[in-house]
Amino acid sequence: MDSSQLFGIATIAYILAMVAYIAYLAFRNSAVGTVATTITIAGFVAHTIAFFVRTAEFYEVGQMGIMRAIPLTNLYESLIFFVWCIILGYLIIEFKYKTKSFGAFITPIAGMALAFIDLSGIHKEIHPLVPALQSNWLLAHVTMSFLSYAAFAISFSTALMYLSVTTEDKKSGPYIFWTVTLGVFVSILVAMGIDLLAFKIVATRPEEFIKSYLFRATFRSGSGIIVLLSTIGLGAIIYAAYSYGHLLKKVITSFNISKDMLDDLTYKCIAVGFPVFTLGGLVFGAVWADQAWGRYWSWDPKETWSLITWFVYAFFLHARFLRGWKGQKIAIVAVIGFVSTIFTYLGVNMLLTGLHSYGAQ
Amino acid sequence: MFSSIKLAVVVFTLISVTSIIGTLIQQQVEPERNIQMLGKIFGASAPAVYKVFSTLGFMDMYRSWWFLSLLFIFAANLVICSIDRLPGIWKLAKEPVKPLDADIFKSLIIRPQVQVKAKLSDARTSVITGLGKIGFKHVLTDETSGQIYAEKGRYSRLGVYVTHLSILFILLGGIEGKFFGFDGYLPLLEGTSASSIEARDGKQIPLGFSVRCDDFDVSFYDNSDTPKSFRSKLVVIDNNREVLKKDIEVNDPLRYKGVVFYQASYFFSQDHVKDAKFILKVYSKADNKSSQVDAGLEKLTEIPGTGLSLKIQDFSPAIGIDDKTGQLMTYANQMNNPAAFIEFFEGNKSIHKQWVLKRFPDTWKTPFGSVELVDIWGVQYTGLQVRKDPGVWLVYLGCLLMAAGLYAAFFMSHRRIWLRLHEEKGSTFVTVAGSTNKNKIQFDQKIDSFIKSLQQ
Numbered sequence: 001m002d003s004s005q006l007f008g009i010a011t012i013a014y015i016l017a018m019v020a021y022i023a024y025l026a027f028r029n030s031a032v033g034t035v036a037t038t039i040t041i042a043g044f045v046a047h048t049i050a051f052f053v054r055t056a057e058f059y060e061v062g063q064m065g066i067m068r069a070i071p072l073t074n075l076y077e078s079l080i081f082f083v084w085c086i087i088l089g090y091l092i093i094e095f096k097y098k099t100k101s102f103g104a105f106i107t108p109i110a111g112m113a114l115a116f117i118d119l120s121g122i123h124k125e126i127h128p129l130v131p132a133l134q135s136n137w138l139l140a141h142v143t144m145s146f147l148s149y150a151a152f153a154i155s156f157s158t159a160l161m162y163l164s165v166t167t168e169d170k171k172s173g174p175y176i177f178w179t180v181t182l183g184v185f186v187s188i189l190v191a192m193g194i195d196l197l198a199f200k201i202v203a204t205r206p207e208e209f210i211k212s213y214l215f216r217a218t219f220r221s222g223s224g225i226i227v228l229l230s231t232i233g234l235g236a237i238i239y240a241a242y243s244y245g246h247l248l249k250k251v252i253t254s255f256n257i258s259k260d261m262l263d264d265l266t267y268k269c270i271a272v273g274f275p276v277f278t279l280g281g282l283v284f285g286a287v288w289a290d291q292a293w294g295r296y297w298s299w300d301p302k303e304t305w306s307l308i309t310w311f312v313y314a315f316f317l318h319a320r321f322l323r324g325w326k327g328q329k330i331a332i333v334a335v336i337g338f339v340s341t342i343f344t345y346l347g348v349n350m351l352l353t354g355l356h357s358y359g360a361q
Numbered sequence: 362m363f364s365s366i367k368l369a370v371v372v373f374t375l376i377s378v379t380s381i382i383g384t385l386i387q388q389q390v391e392p393e394r395n396i397q398m399l400g401k402i403f404g405a406s407a408p409a410v411y412k413v414f415s416t417l418g419f420m421d422m423y424r425s426w427w428f429l430s431l432l433f434i435f436a437a438n439l440v441i442c443s444i445d446r447l448p449g450i451w452k453l454a455k456e457p458v459k460p461l462d463a464d465i466f467k468s469l470i471i472r473p474q475v476q477v478k479a480k481l482s483d484a485r486t487s488v489i490t491g492l493g494k495i496g497f498k499h500v501l502t503d504e505t506s507g508q509i510y511a512e513k514g515r516y517s518r519l520g521v522y523v524t525h526l527s528i529l530f531i532l533l534g535g536i537e538g539k540f541f542g543f544d545g546y547l548p549l550l551e552g553t554s555a556s557s558i559e560a561r562d563g564k565q566i567p568l569g570f571s572v573r574c575d576d577f578d579v580s581f582y583d584n585s586d587t588p589k590s591f592r593s594k595l596v597v598i599d600n601n602r603e604v605l606k607k608d609i610e611v612n613d614p615l616r617y618k619g620v621v622f623y624q625a626s627y628f629f630s631q632d633h634v635k636d637a638k639f640i641l642k643v644y645s646k647a648d649n650k651s652s653q654v655d656a657g658l659e660k661l662t663e664i665p666g667t668g669l670s671l672k673i674q675d676f677s678p679a680i681g682i683d684d685k686t687g688q689l690m691t692y693a694n695q696m697n698n699p700a701a702f703i704e705f706f707e708g709n710k711s712i713h714k715q716w717v718l719k720r721f722p723d724t725w726k727t728p729f730g731s732v733e734l735v736d737i738w739g740v741q742y743t744g745l746q747v748r749k750d751p752g753v754w755l756v757y758l759g760c761l762l763m764a765a766g767l768y769a770a771f772f773m774s775h776r777r778i779w780l781r782l783h784e785e786k787g788s789t790f791v792t793v794a795g796s797t798n799k800n801k802i803q804f805d806q807k808i809d810s811f812i813k814s815l816q817q
Contacts, residue, residue: 096802128582131590131611275767283760292612294544294623294748296756297535299423301384308377315373322366348384 003057004124006050007080007114013043014087014111021103025255033100040107044087051084054126061126068129070139075209076122078146083110083117085150093154093265101255105157120196137288144280149341151273152313155266156338159331162262164248166328174328179245181335183238188342190237191218191230210346263326266334274313281306305344312337369442372435379431383422386414389561395420436532443525454519458512458777460503461794466779469794471808477789477815484782484789484815485509491814495807497778512777518798520769527766530759537752544748546625549574550633551739554598558747568620568747570599577627577743578736579696581720586697591627593743619749626744629678629696634658638738639673639701641717646730653735661706668707669729675702676737680718689716696741700724701734774799778808791815 020036023029051071059069071077090106093099129138163178170176198217214220218230285303290296297303316333319325325333386395392411399414400407418425461469477484488509489500497511543566545558554573557565575594582589590610597605597617607615615622639656645667656662656673663670679693680700692698704714705727718724719734778795793812797804 128587128589131588134590135612271771275771278767279764283763287757287760290753290756291614292623293625294614294621294746296753299380299383299388304380304384308380311373311377315370318366318369 001053003050003054004118006046006053007118010043010047010050011111011114011118013039013046014107014114017043018104018108018111021100021107024100025104036100036103037094040087040091040103044084044091047080047084047087051081058126061128068134068136068138070142071126072138072142072146073129073133074123074125074127076117076124079117079122080114081143081146082150083113085147086110086153089150089154089269097261097265099257099261101257104255116193116196120193122196132292135288135292137284137291141280141284141288144276144284148273148277148281149345151269151276152338152341155269155273155334158262158265158269159334159338161248161252161257162259162266162331163328163335164245165252165257165259165262167249168246170242170246174332175245176242177332178335179242180238181339182245183241184234186241187234187237188346190233191215194218214346263331266331267320270313270316270334270337274310274317277313278310282310301348302344305340305348309337309340309344312340365438366442368434369438372431372438376428376431376435379422379428382419383428386419386422388423389421392420432532436529439525439528443522447522450518450522453775454516457515458501458510460506460508460510461779463506466508466781466794469779469796470792471795471805472791472793472812475791475793475812475815477791478787479789480787481782481784481789484784484791487815488780488782488791491811492778494814495811497776506781508779508781510777510779512775514773514775517769517773518775520766520771520773523762523766524770525766527759527762530762531756534752534755534757534759537755538750539752542748542750542752544746544750547572547622547745547747548628548742549593549745550630550742551575551577554596558745570597570604570618572597572617572622572745574743576736576738577741579627581697586693591624593624593745595622619751621748621750623746623748624743625746627695628742628744629694630740630742631678631694633740634676634737637676637740638736639676640735640738641671641703642733642735643667644731644733656703667729669712670706671732672704672706673701674704674714676700678740680716696737699734699737701737703732705729774804776804776807 017036017039020032020039024033024036054071054077055069058071059065072081086106087110090102090110093102160178160182163174167175167178192214194217195213195215199213217226218233219227221227221230285306286296289298312333316330316337319333320330385398387398392415395414396407396411399410403410414420418427422428477487479487492500492509492511496513498513500509500511502509543560545560545566547555547558549555549572551574554571556569556571557567560566573596575596577591577593579591580589581587592608592610594608595606595615596603597615599617605615605617609615609622609624611624614624635658637658639658641654641656642651643654643664644651645664648666650666652665654662654664654671656671658673658676661670661672677689677691677698677700679691679695679697681690681692681698682688683690698718698720700716700718702714702716705712713728715727716724717732717734719737722733725731725733774797776795776797778793780794781792782789784790793808795804795808
């Protein structure tokens with residue numbers, strides 16, 4: 001069996017799990033809950049095996065040893081790994097908090113994302129590594145960065161959920177803040193989806209995708225009409241989020257998710273993401289840069305934005321521990337942290353001119 | 362003033378905001394590029410705006426005095442905030458766990474009156490082994506109060522300070538590198554040597570020894586122009602002696618006397634083709650022997666043992682076929698697909714000519730045997746990034762400390778546990794009090810498994 005068949009099995013499992021989780025919430029039957037969890041774990045196992053199979057395939061093609069056969073060098077692979085991280089995070093939450101309430105949210109996202117990645121026709125070929133990426137630090141740096149991004153992504157969603165259940169007044173700052181953020185975020189996802197469908201991305205590296213294809217089918221299109229339509233679409237999505245934001249609160253409360261749990265989860269995810277990001281993203285990145293280029297820190301835009309992201313999360317932790325910030329204030333900081341994370345990942349490569357284009361000489 | 366958290370927030374924000382500006386303005390580039398960028402925002406007044414930013418040091422802001430001052434204030438603030446809070450935490454980290462007063466014990470109870478079906482002395486033994494299983498290795502007993510108590514991870518309370526300290530190490534390492542080190546670029550043609558490098562500001566920095574490039578080579582993935590690796594054969598010459606030889610490639614530099622040479626880039630030089638050495642390996646059909654021939658552009662060279670000679674008539678660093686015209690053309694200015702046009706002579710009579718491509722063995726066949734184009738030597742520059750950084754060990758030490766500090770701060774906790782046992786009707790009742798400074802859920806799970814182990 002090759003890796004893409006296994007990814008297919010994982011996709012189906014996640015979608016089945018979604019059905020089971022919803023049934024569980026509807027009937028409150030513990031047997032149904034167990035089935036839901038079992039299906040998710042089965043999907044996760046298939047997903048994990050697929051990852052190893054892909055590694056073996058990469059190993060065959062690359063011939064560079066196992067430390068350099070990490071299948072995280074193109075867009076297809078990195079998206080799949082991202083979904084894997086999210087499911088891992090979810091399973092940890094389910095077991096630690098003994099709650100299945102989030103399952104009905106997370107599994108459909110994972111299943112749809114995998115299905116979409118497959119259907120979009122994005123290129124799946126394995127590309128051998130260019131010299132700059134041929135380092136044993138690749139594995140640690142890239143996987144840990146992605147794990148921390150995933151942890152921050154979960155903290156972002158729980159923080160948004162927290163804000164949605166604690167805000168009533170449509171004129172209040174926090175309400176406007178979270179609905180607009182959600183609107184922009186959904187728009188970005190939709191626009192990226194359109195890019196994938198429109199271009200069947202052939203980029204060999206995520207960085208290359210960002211630079212050459214991201215938003216080219218919408219906001220950065222050559223045609224003025226498409227840009228205009230995209231902007232109207234953006235406005236419409238934000239307006240919809242603002243107008244119907246209160247509905248999300250109903251959904252979340254009906255899923256039996258309490259605001260204290262959301263607050264705690266936001267913190268926990270950052271408490272895991274922050275050290276992993278510091279170590280894998282900043283420290284390992286610096287060590288690698290030192291060995292490859294002779295500079296551990298060169299104030300390149302990517303590095304600078306990582307540092308800014310790091311400052312925001314450091315602020316989050318200090319505000320919580322030293323000043324006892326809780327609730328809406330801290331949730332807003334968590335949301336800002338993820339906005340900065342996303343900018344570090346996407347915005348820097350798209351908008352700013354830096355030394356790299358990682359890997360390109 | 363340095364100890365205030367408000368100051369910390371202000372400095373954080375200032376560093377972030379100025380850094381953002383620094384990522385928008387390209388650092389250390391020709392003025393035109395930034396003026397063009399500013400033009401998109403400020404229109405015609407861009408040159409004036411550029412002047413303002415330039416005066417403020419934004420064109421090389423990460424080295425400007427005010428940005429370094431911000432980093433300094435950040436460091437000072439970090440030190441002073443840490444020192445402020447250190448004594449309290451130090452006391453906690455130094456002081457071993459003690460038996461509790463009765464009322465404090467009461468307030469910390471997490472599992473009251475757990476029944477264990479065993480005599481007191483047996484129960485005591487299983488409590489001690491049970492505590493060992495959940496990580497409390499040194500279990501103490503207080504005779505007067507009868508409390509059994511233990512603790513774990515006391516020093517993890519210092520994790521935050523170790524992390525703060527590690528940031529200072531990294532900043533110090535950065536300062537040391539900036540003042541006592543250098544970095545620069547060195548393009549080196551195959552076969553040549555250099556004893557100084559060019560710094561960013563264009564100044565020549567003497568190395569105190571010289572370095573020579575004996576050979577440079579790029580290899581490609583099959584049938585593609587994606588480089589698989591590129592490497593330079595370097596030789597260090599100190600006091601007229603060859604002291605060190607190493608093949609370097611990306612991610613594998615050469616170090617000598619604290620100076621590190623990194624393989625950064627490479628480029629092809631058309632100007633040097635006329636002096637280049639075309640190294641050919643000729644397998645003669647006539648006597649089944651192979652021999653090496655060093656040919657040159659437009660120079661007649663004998664092929665040993667054949668009575669023939671050859672001449673390189675033309676060279677292309679990257680030969681390809683034009684899709685439209687079907688003509689041969691050079692498609693890149695790097696040596697991606699080098700090819701030599703070789704003419705063969707018998708005496709003075711031209712008898713054959715053909716293109717030989719380095720990467721395609723099919724093209725090596727000739728009527729007289731095979732002619733392999735092994736290398737074209739002396740036409741490629743290797744681009745070396747050269748650095749001396751005496752502070753780098755401090756940075757690495759800081760990185761290690763940061764890893765340790767973060768691990769202690771986020772994944773370890775200071776857990777303390779106190780137990781009281783009393784016997785009643787052949788059973789023993791265990792009351793557990795405990796506290797942890799972090800991760801209460803996990804602590805709770807540990808306690809549950811401990812209680813289970815008692816009741817088995």
